[in-house]
Amino acid sequence: MVDVAVMERNLAAMARLAASAGVRLRPHAKTHKTPLVARRQLEHGAAGLTVATLREAEVLAESGIDDLLLAHPPAGRAKLDRLARLGESVRRLAVSLDSLELAGTVPESVEILWEVDTGLRRIGTPPGEATVEAVLRLVEGIGPARFRGLITHAGHAYAAARPEDREAVAAQEAVGLIETGAMLRARGIPVLELSVGSTPTAPYAARFDGITEMRPGTYVFGDANQVTLGSQTLEDCALAVVGSVVSTPARDRAVMDAGSKALSADLRVPGLDSFGIVLGREDLTVDRLHEEHAVIGGAGAGGLRIGDRLVIVPAHACTTVNLHPALLYVTDREATWHPVEARGWR
Numbered sequence: 014m015v016d017v018a019v020m021e022r023n024l025a026a027m028a029r030l031a032a033s034a035g036v037r038l039r040p041h042a043k044t045h046k047t048p049l050v051a052r053r054q055l056e057h058g059a060a061g062l063t064v065a066t067l068r069e070a071e072v073l074a075e076s077g078i079d080d081l082l083l084a085h086p087p088a089g090r091a092k093l094d095r096l097a098r099l100g101e102s103v104r105r106l107a108v109s110l111d112s113l114e115l116a117g118t119v120p121e122s123v124e125i126l127w128e129v130d131t132g133l134r135r136i137g138t139p140p141g142e143a144t145v146e147a148v149l150r151l152v153e154g155i156g157p158a159r160f161r162g163l164i165t166h167a168g169h170a171y172a173a174a175r176p177e178d179r180e181a182v183a184a185q186e187a188v189g190l191i192e193t194g195a196m197l198r199a200r201g202i203p204v205l206e207l208s209v210g211s212t213p214t215a216p217y218a219a220r221f222d223g224i225t226e227m228r229p230g231t232y233v234f235g236d237a238n239q240v241t242l243g244s245q246t247l248e249d250c251a252l253a254v255v256g257s258v259v260s261t262p263a264r265d266r267a268v269m270d271a272g273s274k275a276l277s278a279d280l281r282v283p284g285l286d287s288f289g290i291v292l293g294r295e296d297l298t299v300d301r302l303h304e305e306h307a308v309i310g311g312a313g314a315g316g317l318r319i320g321d322r323l324v325i326v327p328a329h330a331c332t333t334v335n336l337h338p339a340l341l342y343v344t345d346r347e348a349t350w351h352p353v354e355a356r357g358w359r
Contacts, residue, residue, distance in 0.1 A: 014341040014348075019251035020233060021053070027215065027232050028057040034219035034227075039063050039082060041210065041230030044331045046355040048076035049342075050233060061105070063210070063228045064355075067095050070106075072355040079104040082126070082208075084164065084228070086110040086136070092359075093118055109164045111137045116151055126164040126206060127151060131189035132182065133168045140189035145196045152202055162206030162225070163190050163197075170213040174283045176243060183209075183217030191223040213244040236330035241285040250326045252340075253292065254333065256307065258321040266300070267309045267317040273302040276325060277332035289325040299325060 031038035040054050043065040051062050051073055061080030064070045070081050080103070087096045087108055100106045100122035107124035110116055116125055127148050130137030138144045144163070152160050167186035173179040186209050194204040209218045210228025219227045231239055234252035239245035256271030276288055276299070288299040288307070296313030307325075309317065327333040334340065335357070339350045 016251045017344045024057045036219045037226045044230040046353045069355040083108045124161040126161045129165045131165045131186045140193045162204045164208040167214045180217045183214035187218045187221035234330040237290045237328045238282045254325045264315040269307040272306045277329040278302045281328045289327045292324040
């Protein structure tokens, strides 16, 4: 379920942060995967939306959202055909990639941002000369008009346990783009965008002079990872999973019906020893996830009874949302189910 008042507060706070830093906000829709929330982000001043899958892009485009960045390389003929159709239906479409071979197959209606690896070691070329040489070859092949700029993602901030460590990651993220952008401009290549993005680095990276765009995602709902890192508080967490105790097999544990098909079992940051935070119960932890079972531990586990309801803030909001066909959006007046229209991975 989603606490709409908390979500709205998060949307407003990130919009203020971007405005105060003088950068465009292009939030990542992969967290919520629905036009319902995407429209609210635009109404709070977002310039457009970032997406991780073509499905997300198609769903948002069908709802009338017409400025999209696909932050994932669209490899393969089927995806390229979908990309071409999408490019004809929106005002502006861009993709990020790090392959000259792939860039040559991207439809001409689609702009390109070159991916720079500023420390995550996932995708992208290193900052500096390696990226400059790649972009020079890119522009030679596609022309300067379709080259939009540079993009990076500091996902390694999730391994940074202290605020000063996250600030250092943000500096690495921003400076890597800014210096590489300056090198490209010195070689006569226009660089319109220097795009950074993650919720943990957002307060720091956007304040570097030269950054034009930020792409946080998790901030809209918050999660236990953000709380553990200190980038959001428990009061900022709008998303929760509600489950029921179905077994009390021992004095030191209980079992709930919301397992790995309801709560994400993936990323947990340093210091988070539970698969979520049990609201109102600091004496409980989510120790293990099986498909339909969550094993609850902690000092209070022995006091749980069959039928007790537990409200869990998941460790990772994005992948938890993707598990559910619909979310219950709750206000002080009503509770309404809305589908997660863009769930999936393609």
